[in-house]
Amino acid sequence: xxxxxxxxxxxxxxxxxxxxxxxxxxxxxxxxxxxxxxxxxxxxxxxxxxxxxxxxxxxxxxxxxxxxxxxxxxxxxxxxxxxxxxxxxxxxxxxxxxxxxxxxxxxxxxxxxxxxxxxxxxxxxxxxxxxxxxxxxxxxxxxxxxxxxxxxxxxxxxxxxxxxxxxxxxxxxxxxxxxxxxxxxxxxxxxxxxxxxxxxxxxxxxxxxxxxxxxxxxxxxxxxxxxxxxxxxxxxxxxxxxxxxxxxxxxxxxxxxxxxxxxxxxxxxxxxxxxxxxxxxxxxxxxxxx
Amino acid sequence: xxxxxxxxxxxxxxxxxxxxxxxxxxxxxxxxxxxxxxxxxxxxxxxxxxxxxxxxxxxxxxxxxxxxxxxxxxxxxxxxxxxxxxxxxxxxxxxxxxxxxxxxxxxxxxxxxxxxxxxxxxxxxxxxxxxxxxxxxxxxxxxxxxxxxxxxxxxxxxxxxxxxxxxxxxxxxxxxxxxxxxxxxxxxxxxxxxxxxxxxxxxxxxxxxxxxxxxxxxxxxxxxxxxxxxxxxxxxxxxxxxxxxxxxxxxxxxxxxxxxxxxxxxxxxxxxxxxxxxxxxxxxxxxxxxxxxxxxxxxxxxxxxxxxxxxxxxxxxxxxxxxxxxxxxxxxxxxxxxxxxxxxxxxxxxxxxxxxxxxxxxxxxxxxxxxxxxxxxxxxxxxxxxxxxxxxxxxxxxxxxxxxxxxxxxxxxxxxxxxxxxxxxxxxxxxxxxxxxxxxxxxxxxxxxxxxxxxxxxxxxxxxxxxxxxxxxxxxxxxxxxxxxxxxxxxxxxxxxxxxxxxxxxxxxxxxxxxxxxxxxxxxxxxxxxxxxxxxxxxxxxxxxxxxxxxx
Numbered sequence: 021x022x023x024x025x026x027x028x029x030x031x032x033x034x035x036x037x038x039x040x041x042x043x044x045x046x047x048x049x050x051x052x053x054x055x056x057x058x059x060x061x062x063x064x065x066x067x068x069x070x071x072x073x074x075x076x077x078x079x080x081x082x083x084x085x086x087x088x089x090x091x092x093x094x095x096x097x098x099x100x101x102x103x104x105x106x107x108x109x110x111x112x113x114x115x116x117x118x119x120x121x122x123x124x125x126x127x128x129x130x131x132x133x134x135x136x137x138x139x140x141x142x143x144x145x146x147x148x149x150x151x152x153x154x155x156x157x158x159x160x161x162x163x164x165x166x167x168x169x170x171x172x173x174x175x176x177x178x179x180x181x182x183x184x185x186x187x188x189x190x191x192x193x194x195x196x197x198x199x200x201x202x203x204x205x206x207x208x209x210x211x212x213x214x215x216x217x218x219x220x221x222x223x224x225x226x227x228x229x230x231x232x233x234x235x236x237x238x239x240x241x242x243x244x245x246x247x248x249x250x251x252x253x254x255x256x257x258x259x260x261x262x263x264x265x266x267x268x269x270x271x272x273x274x275x276x277x278x279x280x281x282x283x284x285x286x287x288x289x290x291x292x293x294x295x296x297x298x299x300x301x302x303x304x305x306x307x308x309x310x
Numbered sequence: 311x312x313x314x315x316x317x318x319x320x321x322x323x324x325x326x327x328x329x330x331x332x333x334x335x336x337x338x339x340x341x342x343x344x345x346x347x348x349x350x351x352x353x354x355x356x357x358x359x360x361x362x363x364x365x366x367x368x369x370x371x372x373x374x375x376x377x378x379x380x381x382x383x384x385x386x387x388x389x390x391x392x393x394x395x396x397x398x399x400x401x402x403x404x405x406x407x408x409x410x411x412x413x414x415x416x417x418x419x420x421x422x423x424x425x426x427x428x429x430x431x432x433x434x435x436x437x438x439x440x441x442x443x444x445x446x447x448x449x450x451x452x453x454x455x456x457x458x459x460x461x462x463x464x465x466x467x468x469x470x471x472x473x474x475x476x477x478x479x480x481x482x483x484x485x486x487x488x489x490x491x492x493x494x495x496x497x498x499x500x501x502x503x504x505x506x507x508x509x510x511x512x513x514x515x516x517x518x519x520x521x522x523x524x525x526x527x528x529x530x531x532x533x534x535x536x537x538x539x540x541x542x543x544x545x546x547x548x549x550x551x552x553x554x555x556x557x558x559x560x561x562x563x564x565x566x567x568x569x570x571x572x573x574x575x576x577x578x579x580x581x582x583x584x585x586x587x588x589x590x591x592x593x594x595x596x597x598x599x600x601x602x603x604x605x606x607x608x609x610x611x612x613x614x615x616x617x618x619x620x621x622x623x624x625x626x627x628x629x630x631x632x633x634x635x636x637x638x639x640x641x642x643x644x645x646x647x648x649x650x651x652x653x654x655x656x657x658x659x660x661x662x663x664x665x666x667x668x669x670x671x672x673x674x675x676x677x678x679x680x681x682x683x684x685x686x687x688x689x690x691x692x693x694x695x696x697x698x699x700x701x702x703x704x705x706x707x708x709x710x711x712x713x714x715x716x717x718x719x720x721x722x723x724x725x726x727x728x729x730x731x732x733x734x735x736x737x738x739x740x741x742x743x744x745x746x747x748x749x750x751x752x753x754x755x756x757x758x759x760x761x762x763x764x765x766x767x768x769x770x771x772x773x774x775x776x777x778x779x780x781x782x783x784x785x786x787x788x789x790x791x792x793x794x795x796x797x798x799x800x801x802x803x804x805x806x807x808x809x810x811x812x813x814x815x816x817x818x819x820x821x822x823x824x825x826x827x828x829x830x831x832x833x834x835x836x837x838x839x840x841x842x843x844x845x846x847x848x849x850x851x852x853x854x855x856x857x858x859x860x861x862x
Contacts, residue, residue, distance in 0.1 A: 046317070075724030077647070077654040081598075094597060094655070094717050095724070168736065250711065255720045255735050268576050269713045270598030 037302045047298020053291025061107040068101035072258045081274055090280050093266065095256075099277065102258035103284050109259045110288060113173065113243040114236035120178035122232060125185030130216050130224075132186070133193025143186070150183040159242055163251040170253045173246055177239050185231055192224040226303035230296055237292035244285050260285050356861060364860035365566040366842075369578050369587045369594060371712075372740045373546045373571050377532040379514040380452055380459040383783075384744065385760055385851060388511050390549050390569050392854045395514030395534035398426050398445065398493070399505060403846045403853060405764050407505050411440065411515065411535065411558075412493075421500035421804075422469075428491040432558040434517045435539045442487035447518045449495075450474070450482050460781045461512040467501040467801070500802045502809070506763035537562040537856035546571050563844075563859035573739075575713060582837060588860075589838040589845060591852075597714055600657045603837065612837045615659065616847045619668050620760035620832035621769075622660075624707070624722060625786040627752045628825050632701055639824040641691035643681035645729045646722055650683070652830045655717050659835050663828035666769060666817050670849060673766035673813030678821055680828070688729040700730015707733040709756035710743040718829070719756060748781040757785060760832065761850055766813040771797045774820050786825040793819055 041047055060067060069089070076096035084091045090099040132143035150158075162176035196202065197220060205219055244261030246252035253259035255266075260281040267277030374387040382391055398412040412426040432440040453462050453471050465471060470483030484496040497504065507513060520533035532540045537559070538551035551567040570587070572578040575596040581587045582594075595603055603609045626633035626642075633639060648662035664680030667673065692700060707723065709715040716737065723733050733754065738746065747755050761768050772783035775797050779787045796816050803809040838845055844857040 073724070073727075075721055077650040077721060080654045095720055096654075250737065255716060256723060266713070266716070268574070269596035271576065273598040273602065 041298055041302045044298040044301065046294045047301075050291040050293070050295030050298060053287060054295060057107055057111060057288055057291070060104055061111040064104050064108055068098075068104040070098040070101040072097060072102040072105040073256050075256075081270070083274075084276070091274065091276055093263075093277055094270070097256075097258075099263075099280055102263060103260065103280055106258045106260045106263065106281065106284065107288075109170065109253065109257065110240045110243070110285075113170075113177070114239045114292075116174045117177040117181060117239040118232050118235045120174065121181035121185055121235065122228070124178070125182040126189050126221060126228070128182070129186035129189025130193050130221055133190040134197055134212070134216055134220065136194075140190075144190070147183045147187050147190075150180070151187070153180075155180055155238075156242060156245060159246060160249065160251060163246055168251050168254055170243075170257065170259070173243050173252045176246075177242055180242075181235055181239065185228070185235070188227050188231055189221070189224055192227060193220050196220060196223055230300045230303060233292060233296035233299055237289045237296065240292070241285065241289050361563045361843075361859035361861075362561075363563070363565055364862070365568060366564050366855060366858060366860070367587050368567060368569040368589065369572050369581070370549070370569045371571075371575075371578075371594065372573060374549065374569075375741050375744070376529055377540070377543070377549075378529050379448075379512050379516060380457050380461070381529075382511055383460050383781075384740070386740070389852065390551075391511050391514075391532070391534075392536075393538040393551055393567060393856070394532055394536045394540055395511060395516070396432070396536050397510070397513045397515060398428075398508045401509050401763075401848065401850065401853070403848055405848055405850060407509055410509075415505075421502075422497045424495045424497070424504070425488075426493040426495070428493060429558060430491060432535055433556055434520070434535055435533050435554060436517060436520060438517060438519060440515060440535055441490040442493040443490075444515050444518065445493050446482075446485045446487050448515045449485055449513070451516070451521070452512065453482065459512070461510075463778065463782060464507050464510065464512055467497050467499060467504065469496045469498050471498075500804075502801060502803060502805055503763060503765040503767050506765055506768075510762045537854060538564075538567055541566075557856070559856065562856040564855060567855060573711075585839065588842050589836065589852075591834055591836045591847075595835065595837065597655070597717060600659075600835070604657060604659065604835065609837060611840055614836050614838070614847065616834045616836065617668070617670060617849060618760060618832035618834045618851070619671055619764060619849045620758055621663055621666060621668050622718075622758045622829045622832060623663070623756075624827040624829065625747075625752075625755050625757055626825055626827075627750060627755070627785075627787060628789075629750065629787045630753055632695070632697070633753065635695050636823055637691050637695035638697070638701070640681065641688040641695065641729065642726060642731065643688075643824050643827050644684045644691065645688035645731070646725045646827050646829070647683040648829050651718055651721055655714070655721060656830065660830040660833045663830050665821055666773070666826070666828060667766055667813075668761075668831040671761065671764065671766055671769065673810045673817070675814035675817040675821075677814075678818060680821070681824070685725075685729050692729065692731075697730070701732075704732045704734055705753045706736055707754040707756070708736045708738065708743065708746065708752055710740045711737045715756055722827075747785045750780060750785075750787055752785070755785060758832065759783075764849070766810075766817075767797070767801055770813060770816050770820070771801065774816075774825070788820070788823070788825040790819065790823060 074097060079092050079096035080094055082088055082092040088098045088100065090103070092098055128143050132140040159176045159180050162179060163172060166172040166176065202215065202219060205215060243252055243259065244264065247259045247261030248265040250265065253262050255262065263281035264278055267281070270277050370386050370389060372386055374390050375384055376382050376387050377391050377394065379391065379395060382388055396410045398410060399407045400410040402408045411428055411432050413429045415424060415426045417424050428442060434440060449465055449468070451457050452459050453465050453475060455475050468482060468484040470479060473479040474482045486494040488494050515535060517533040520531065521528050524531045530543055537554055537557045539554050541550040541552050543549045548571060549569040553562050553565050555561050572581065575594055578587065578594050579590065579596050579599055582590050603613055626639050628634055652658065652660050652662040661669070665675055665678040667675070707719060709719045719735050723735060726733055746752060747757065759769060759773060772778055774784060774788050774793055776784070776789040776794050778784040779789070793816055796812055800809060800812045803812065834847060836847055841860055841862040843859050843861055845855070846853045
């Protein structure tokens with residue numbers, strides 16, 4: 021007789037994916053980095069020992085010490101504290117940029133994929149035009165027009181990111197709109213909007229999630245690049261890219277001013293990319309062929 | 311990306327980082343060329359003929375805005391152009407006026423009629439000889455409304471300029487070529503600094519033929535009489551000059567000068583260390599390297615410090631609220647800690663400013679206290695002006711792109727925040743920046759003024775006379791009729807104690823109105839390679855390179 025209690029596991033593709041993801045060590049490292057970033061960003065005021073904006077010229081260019089774990093910059097601000105607060109900026113850039121791109125990209129992509137015809141032609145044309153521009157150059161051009169500042173960075177990066185997302189959503193929607201369950205729902209009298217938003221899009225979530233995750237990494241890297249060039253965040257904002265740029269004059273005498281923000285960017289972006297790759301492996305191995 | 315590849319990438323990047331850290335600490339010795347300080351100090355006699363030859367590698371921090379004397383108002387353009395042109399007179403290393411193309415001159419007793427005797431055998435780079443008519447042409451061009459010269463005000467004291475500008479006369483009556491080699495200039499009223507004005511690059515003689523030929527494109531084909539001829543200008547890359555074999559004062563030693571446009575200080579400094587640039591001035595030296603340059607043995611025989619007749623300041627656009635309120639301007643003056651900026655951000659090489667005129671400028675008011683750092687007083691004044699909680703909203707502080715200006719701007723931003731004033735920082739490259747300042751599209755702006763000639767008129771008249779609002783030099787759009795009157799009077803007074811006292815009074819009045827926050831007086835920290843000889847730095851900047859030779 022079978023004395024064991026056998027638990028019936030509810031099979032769900034998401035749970036299954038999660039289980040497989042957990043086995044991917046690198047992806048888990050990536051997830052850990054992301055978690056760390058979120059915690060640091062949220063709890064910045066408690067973690068950072070100093071005010072990242074407080075100028076104190078008498079403490080200019082101090083080497084690492086007990087008081088300033090990573091030393092100070094030209095204006096006497098603690099580098100460690102600025103990196104902590106910089107996490108907030110990076111997180112905001114990633115989330116806001118991708119959120120805007122998500123809304124625009126999903127809507128336009130779904131409309132193009134579902135309706136086809138001239139709707140698709142117009143939207144596809146737009147997508148192709150936007151995608152023809154080199155990513156960072158396009159962002160730089162937009163910033164040059166809008167003027168510098170972190171808020172314009174959100175807009176510029178969203179404008180540059182939505183086409184990629186839209187194209188993926190369009191492809192997905194096109195491939196599943198002929199499926200039987202869609203026909204079934206249609207015959208039950210569902211209107212188009214309901215079909216798109218309640219049935220089609222949720223079934224595209226896998227590639228969307230992957231693209232967005234990788235998009236966050238790309239956004240963070242791009243913001244760092246734009247701020248480094250002077251087109252993004254303006255002083256005294258503790259953006260990691262801006263810190264990199266400010267450290268340039270000191271690369272020989274105080275290399276930490278560039279190394280630490282550089283490491284922060286690198287670890288964050290790497291973590292996001294590792295996690296995103298892991299997600300892609302798990303959710304849709306076919307995507308790798310794109 | 312497979313997991314193994316990710317690990318590999320991570321390791322490679324980690325190694326790169328470690329390598330970079332390692333380089334940073336021990337790298338101080340890595341880029342040294344042979345340093346032999348003892349050799350440099352030996353005065354071995356070098357035969358004249360051996361001094362000839364060589365290419366001087368110079369650097370400019372931005373593409374020069376102009377090489378046309380009618381449009382030069384900035385130090386970068388001046389640095390390049392001074393080698394291409396000559397005028398009637400020039401300055402020696404002590405800033406005394408000495409002959410250039412004019413070999414002698416005299417002035418009538420009433421100070422109105424100046425007569426210049428010109429040297430013979432002076433030719434333009436295109437071969438044409440220079441005569442008095444060419445000077446008449448050049449100065450007329452400066453005041454011609456069609457030229458739109460930003461420096462026309464230098465010549466408005468010449469008789470007949472007004473009638474010419476209004477179209478009532480077709481030439482300036484005060485400019486006469488008596489014969490080929492005698493030039494006569496008659497002034498409306500005595501103008502004491504007139505001779506020194508003639509030493510400025512804006513008073514250079516230009517070739518009418520070249521200007522007619524090239525028209526608007528003249529800026530890309532400058533033709534002068536100077537020790538070096540213009541060869542080519544690759545915008546944003548370099549300007550190349552070659553020795554003028556027929557220079558009237560003798561061919562210069564150098565064969566060629568190349569001014570490379572290197573906007574960032576760090577790469578420029580690296581180039582200097584590699585020996586690809588021969589001379590640097592302190593705007594060129596990155597902040598991080600300053601302590602090393604000033605204090606270590608390595609640069610002991612290359613570094614030089616020259617006080618400059620210049621003042622670094624933040625100006626208010628006094629036409630814009632709330633900067634039209636003198637109490638607000640005074641408050642912000644008290645809010646900024648100039649001593650800390652001079653000591654920390656400029657490594658103590660400069661003196662914090664108490665007034666407008668730098669030390670060494672005649673007419674300077676030695677009794678001025680200025681506005682020492684006092685945030686409490688600042689808040690109090692703001693409250694008196696009607697802003698007990700600081701200024702509402704956010705204001706823009708602009709500066710021209712440069713890491714050192716950025717650092718100072720950030721310090722000022724923090725100072726202002728402490729007394730309740732929020733400013734956001736913006737920066738533009740120099741050419742576009744100066745346009746915004748000239749057009750009054752500013753609220754608070756950073757600038758500096760380096761004197762063109764050692765006379766207080768060159769500071770106070772240019773910067774604070776209402777006539778010069780905007781592109782004339784008065785970026786604060788400051789207007790005070792009493793000050794205007796005194797400034798006009800000072801131009802005509804004979805040099806002496808009374809004149810100095812007049813300018814001291816003007817300085818006091820201007821400081822009382824606080825259209826600026828003067829921050830510090832310039833000291834030029836320069837570097838030059840030990841093999842560069844004859845390179846002279848004066849309180850107004852470097853002299854033309856006609857006496858420079860390379861000992862290598």
